[in-house]
Amino acid sequence: MPHLHISEFKEIKFPAQEGGVSFNFIADNINHEEEKLISVTVEDDVFFLLVKEEENRSLLKTDKLTRPASIYNVHKALLAYAKLAELKIISSNVPEHQKNVHLEEVSALKKIEYFASNFQIDKEIRVEVGFGSGRHLLHQAANNPDIMFIGIEIHRPSIEQVLKQITIQNLNNLLVLDYDARLFMELIPSNIVGKIYVHFPVPWDKKPHRRVISTSFIKEANRVLKVGGKLELRTDSENYYAYSYETFISFNKTTLHINKNKDIAISSKYEDRWKKMEKNIYDITMINEEESELLSLDGDFSFFDVKLSSDDILKLDKNIAKFDGGFIHFERSYRLNDGVMLRISIGSFDRPEHLYLIVKGNEAKYFPSLPLKSKSNLLAHEYLNGILHG
Ligand SMILES: C[S@@+](CC[C@H](N)C(=O)[O-])C[C@H]1O[C@@H](n2cnc3c(N)ncnc32)[C@H](O)[C@@H]1O
Known part of the structure; x- marks a missing residue:
């Protein structure tokens, strides 16, 4: 996994742009103040960089959960952030110029x-x-x-x-x-x-x-x-x-x-x-000897008005809600400048999907993209919508 070891992490002012990379916002883990996520967009790839602050040196790397299609875009984002924030790089496995033509093209x-x-x-x-x-x-x-x-x-x-x-x-x-x-x-x-x-x-x-x-x-x-x-x-x-x-x-x-x-x-x-x-x-x-019925998955991933307060949403942290056909695990919680973000896993127990949920005021959305339209994800969404709506 591409990463930079840096002497000290420095926060930039969001949003910002550098060399074709947009840095959108930063999220602070409520339980581990040394952990932050930086939202990044490079071309069509939307993902997080993960910051882990340690005493003598810090780590900047890609977040596994939102990993983008192109490793080259991660390289670009890491180097662009380091440049923008004037980070002192101690060691790195990111090539400065060479790009992986196979992956990009x-x-x-x-x-x-x-x-x-x-x-x-x-x-x-x-x-x-x-x-x-x-x-x-x-x-x-x-x-x-x-x-x-x-x-x-x-x-x-x-x-x-x-x-x-x-x-x-x-x-x-x-x-x-x-x-x-x-x-x-x-x-x-x-x-x-x-x-x-x-x-x-x-x-x-x-x-x-x-x-x-x-x-x-x-x-x-x-x-x-x-x-x-x-x-x-x-x-x-x-x-x-x-x-x-x-x-x-x-x-x-x-x-x-x-x-x-x-x-x-x-x-x-x-x-x-x-x-x-x-x-x-x-x-x-x-x-297979039989013609099957067409796949039909009804429902969508839109949210009603969120009625739960940000503080109550953060109290969901670490809870697991089980229901017939699946579950939701509230794995981690983050504070944003203007809202809260949860890392959740949802769906069926043997094939859970991991993603983020951003809530600002009475609006909620999945990040970086909607869950996949599977039966168990649709059920989990219905359940989550109920919790947030109060
Ligand atoms: C033992 S290797 C066999 C590879 C290859 N088929 C062969 O015969 O040489 C099994 C492969 O399945 C992949 N794999 C395991 N679970 C998978 C899943 N749920 N979806 C896709 N690939 C999976 C593993 O990463 C691994 O490369």
Whole structure:
């Protein structure tokens, strides 16, 4: 993660601009006065820089929760703030001039909103969940130019590696998403995907709620797959295979194909590793045979008049409200010049969404963008609206 170690943090006067970067406002953590968030806009990216003040030196880095699409924009923001506030930099991992052309110029990297808002493509779609080194995904995209591939991964270095390859190989049928694939599946339209590859997912033996394969994932997979579309799971873990088999077979009218040690066109990095160790590799392929209903998500994320006072809003700090279908956790609270800000996680327990809520007078808004329109987020919003309205 890009960061600057500085001798002492200095606050500028907000709003301010420097070198194409806008600094909008600052938020002070009410429980940790050494922690502040600076709101930044660079081109279309809106995110926070995080300040951690320590006795002899302070840290300025990107806030994980609002991380922007382009690392280059974070570099730009860090350097611009340092210049504007005349900070003394002790050490840094931010390149002063060099820019990451691959990340900045590649349009293959999409934000989740791109897929969530009326996503339509005039080609067959195939999705790879957790592409890792990208060997399988890149091979598929290069060999099937008429199919649009979507690669989903949460490990940033893997994403950057694949983006570089997309540029080098000049591929225009591969989109990449830095997001939890389980939530992605809840948001895209029904009956549009030809294949979903889940190759060597993390088995999460001790934290099964983090597994990609689950009842809700299979339900969504059946919904988004076209008739005849396939979900292909490949795993070296006998445990994960057994768990997945049980989960798949609990669905009615399911067609499954099971294979052991089947060779496929391209062996992934993990597969090579397991083959060298002479481990067995298990395959489950699920074929969807039914047309699904269209995705319908009613509701929006607007707020009624906020009736709760700022002080009462800050008292929500650290509370967790649970309700049928989800929860809201009020994780951190901040004071703004002209209001308050809360960091919240909302939605379903196994796939929560983290974001900020800004309240000024009787107006509330999510920051930096609206939650994704999933069933559990809409429920959480309804609940939150009720709390704020009093
Ligand atoms: C064991 S690696 C396998 C990588 C690749 N498929 C292969 O066969 O070499 C699993 C990958 O899934 C990614 N992953 C785990 N959970 C995920 C999720 N919920 N959404 C997207 N990617 C995920 C991890 O970051 C990791 O890169």
